[in-house]
Amino acid sequence: MKLLRHIANLGYGSRREVAAWFRDGRISDTHGNMLDEDARIAPGDVRLDGEPLDPPPGLVVLLHKPVGYTCSTKDPGRLIYDLLPRRFRYRDPLLSPVGRLDRDTSGLLLLTDDGGLLHRIISPKARIAKHYEAELAEDLRGDEAALFASGTLLLDAEKTPLLPAQLAVLTPRRARLTLHEGRYHQVRRMFAATGNRVTALHRARVGALTLDGLAPGQWRALDAADVQRVFAGD
Known part of the structure; x- marks a missing residue:
């Protein structure tokens, strides 16, 4: 891919704008040598106004x-x-x-x-674990962990029960929930199915990434x- 097109595809500007930057000497190599739009050079060695380019696709x-x-x-x-x-x-x-x-x-x-x-x-199929922390409007009833782990909970307008999920009680109105799927507003709907309401929700981890x-x-x-x-x- 031509250098001009690569820079434009990174979102810096239109191809016309990037072409003007080449003419103005704003695009150089790591040593400060001005480049033209047909230069054959690794993107990591290109500088725009002296700054490295953003990572290529795969970001x-x-x-x-x-x-x-x-x-x-x-x-x-x-x-x-x-x-x-x-x-x-x-x-x-x-x-x-x-x-x-x-x-x-x-x-x-x-x-x-x-x-x-x-x-x-x-x-x-990935079933990547997603960890949420929820604050609730009402105290937990005490049976939520068993219900969520059962694999039988069917949400309104759904035809397939939820996969088993793990609930850890933090306080009477705070809980950590681990899901292995991602349905629409799933955490909020799960607690709604128990007669409770989520007042604040935070995703703390995906897999082992925090x-x-x-x-x-x-x-x-x-x-x-x-x-x-x-x-x-x-």
Whole structure:
């Protein structure tokens, strides 16, 4: 792929804009030598205004999603892309959420432009453990752990019972729930089935991957070892 197209696909600008940057001498190698758009050079050795380019396709981002942000590129209001460099939403292939957290849920959210990896993570066959912490409107009844672990709970409008899930009681109104699937608003609907209501929800871990100290709104790019942690743990 030509260098000009590569830079444009990373979301920095249109091809016309990037072509102008080459003419203006803004694109160079690691030694400061100006490059032309047909230069044959590893993307890792390219600099734009002296700064390295973003990672090529295959990028995986870990974001600590705050409450109040939507996992969308178009919805009104605050979007998760507002928390990332502006160019990220224009990458080609698209940098997409790996599953979703609703507007009122915080915590660990992955994004990637690797379609194969995305589908590998969200595939029902993967059964990757996802750990949530829920605050509840009412005290737990005491039978929720057995019900959620039974594999027989059928949610409204569903035809297939939920897979067994593990519940750990933290306080009378706080619990940690581990799921191995990802149905629509699943945690909220599970507690609703017991007559309770989730007032706050946070995803703390996916597989063995945690937020690792990221504050709400912060993000970092993952390396291969980080990605493998998604498929580890239980």
